[in-house]
Amino acid sequence: MEEMYKDRTSLVKGAKDIAKEVKRQAVKKVNKAVDKAQDGYTQRSYNRFQDEEDDDDYYVQGENYGVEANDDEGSSEATEGHDEDDEIYEGEYQGIPNMGQGKDGMVALGQPVRDEYKGRHELETERKADEEELAQQYELIIQECGHGRFQWALFFVLGMALMADGVEVFVVGFVLPSAETDMCIPNSGSGWLGDIVYLGMMVGAFFWGGLADKMGRRQSLLICMSVNGFFAFLSSFVQGYGFFLFCRLFSGFGIGGAVPTVFSYFSEVLAREKRGEHLSWLCMFWMIGGIYASAMAWAIIPHYGWSFSMGFAYQFHSWRVFVIVCALPCVSSVVALTFMPESPRFLLEVGKHDEAWMILKQIHDTNMRARGQPEKVFTVNRIKTPKQIDELIEIETDTGTWYRRCFVRIRTELYGIWLTFMRCFNYPVKDNTIKLTAVWFTLSFGYYGLSVWFPDVIKHLQSSEYASRVKHFHNEEVSHFVFNFTLENQIHSNGEYINDRFIMMKFKSVTFEDSLFKNCVFEDITSLNTYFRNCTFVNTTFYNTDLEQYKFVDSELINCTFFHIRTGCQISFDDDYSAYWIYFVNFLGTLAVLPGNIVSALLMDRIGRLTMLGGSMVLSGISCFFLWFGTSESMMIGMLCLYNGLTISAWNSLDVITVELYPTDRRATGFGFLNALCKAAAVLGNLIFGSLVGITKAIPILLASTVLVCGGLVGLRLPDTRTQVLM
DSSP: OHHHHHHHHHHHHHHHHHHHHHHHHHHHHHHHHHHHHHHHHHHHHHHHHHHHOOOHHHHHHHHTTTSOOOTTTTOOTTTTTOOTTTOOOTTSOOOOOOGGGGGGGOOBTTBOOOGGGSOHHHHHHHHHHHHHHHHHHHHHHHHHHOSSHHHHHHHHHHHHHHHHHHHHHHHHHHHHHHHHHHTTOOGGGTHHHHHHHHHHHHHHHHHHHHHHHHHOHHHHHHHHHHHHHHHHHHHTTOOSHHHHHHHHHHHHHHHTTHHHHHHHHHHTTSOHHHHHHHHHHHHHHHHHHHHHHHHHHHHHTTOTTSOEEETTTEEEOHHHHHHHHHTHHHHHHHHHHTTSOOOHHHHHHTTOHHHHHHHHHHHHHHHHHHTTOTTOOOOOOOOOOOOOOOOOOOOOSOOOSHHHHHHHHHHHHHHHHHHHHHHTTSTTTHHHHHHHHHHHHHHHHHHHHHHTTHHHHHHHHHHHHHHHTOEEEESOEEESOEEOSOEEEEEEESOEEESOEEEEEEEEEEEEESOEEESOEEEEEEEESOEEESOEEESOEEEEEOOOGGGEESOEEESOEEESOOOSOOOOOTTOOHHHHHHHHHHHHHHTHHHHHHHHHHHHHHHOHHHHHHHHHHHHHHHHHHGGGOOSHHHHHHHHHHHHHHHHHHHHHHHHHHHHHSOGGGHHHHHHHHHHHHHHHHHHHHHHHHHHTTTOSHHHHHHHHHHHHHHHHHHTTSOOOTTOOOO
């Protein structure tokens, strides 16, 4: 038995010796083939790290890379005990792996496995580790750069873009009544203008947010703001309603990318202790945009004299001037953005180390010069960049023509945006995305459902009050009389008008019922909401009036003559103060946001984002519920101001939380998706609340109150990001 054991031991030992010799010979052969390919990489790595690292031991290893080392300094623990022929140095290729191991088996002592031999899961794990290291290092770098002139300059530039977004939201409500009248839009088509703008903003938020994660924050913002400015300016000149809708659609598509890109951009140049406060201050520009739009509408639209015409084909009224003025913040932001750099955090994320370092040095030097410390040196030499994972893109062979190349490029970019979006539902951000979706939807549904259509509530109350003051005239008999004054809010029944003259006068909300007009003259007449129901006209002349056939309801015209009848819609604000009132109400509602902005900015980093989000939404729901008891215009306006002031804190905290919960490589994409969902909720809220505003106000108010309270409770379940570095 012992002899058999000895023979077996000798056999195993001999096999091991043979395997050892074969392995050593294989190493020598493979090294000859590998050395040439590794030589360039070795030299670059040596030169790069020789200047950047201070560890002396690291330089010793770099100098001995691929060359013979002495036994005392060059050998590692892995080579200790080998003879001179068998000694393997650190960084040297270890030989051919077992064929059964595949690519994952290619390992070498002292040398990382080449990326082409690693699986995607392993590469993503390494990238995640790099990103975590970068997050900590980047926070320290931003703290070294300080908070100063550069951040404030970027603050105002991005603020103009956010202001343009606020203007775009309010322009719809202010332009809608005038555009309907000017373009003769029927009531059935009037809602399309508001919906089409929000549809464009919804698609734009998703597209530009995804593009900002692919091509950069600054470049994406420049393009989307340019699209908005161009089509907003063009929409002020077009005459047809269809073309006007087309321009406003693309104007909304452009401005949709402002919010997700602006907040992602600005958050990446702020230190942790400054981020919550200054992002809240940035939100104030949205309020400034609303105030600007309200003030300009108040000052421009009611002035009917600010218009000109070129025959009957081209009409340019005051509301078109208002549209041009509202495009100025967008144009200003585009011009200012050309002087600002790209986000250094984005550049590091895509592996552009040198460009990011130069921008961070620019931030540091700009702030130090502003502090009077120009001699202070930027001490950062090397910044960790995450491992870049190449995406394999299949390109068709038929790409010779320019339009085929454009098609392939667009398809590739869209597919990349979609992949980034799907990663928002991967661990560990999946739960956060679902919770944020619920909070964004409920807050948007409640806020826009009441605020955007609130002018209709005021208008409904005004109409009810106006109708209660109507004057009734029965069985009038007027003959040989000249009417040359304005008739307003009157109903005339069973009257007889013989040989009367109606000259240079206005009819405003006047109705004639079962009346007789004989041998009368209507000359230079302007009418608004005026109708003749079941009336009889005998030997009557109409000259230069806007009394078209549809205004004669079930009426009989005998031997009547019409000369120079003005057709189309007539727009006029003379003696009409309802327009001023609507703009003033919106101005007050927007101005009421100011205290909420100030409070949220001062308390964002003190009481925390979640407390402010949940508390603000719950209180907004309660205040919204009390709108049910508003029976007068003044009470409704006061409650609206309170509601807006409470809601803005929820918006500000939600913007900050959304930015901080997503990592850099999908921050703008996730924000863009949630902002697109916000616009979809706004359209849904407008449709539901608008259909009920003339019937009952209880259901929409109770609905808004319920969803706001539920959304606030969900928001309290989100993780607290106050003490976290930017992922």
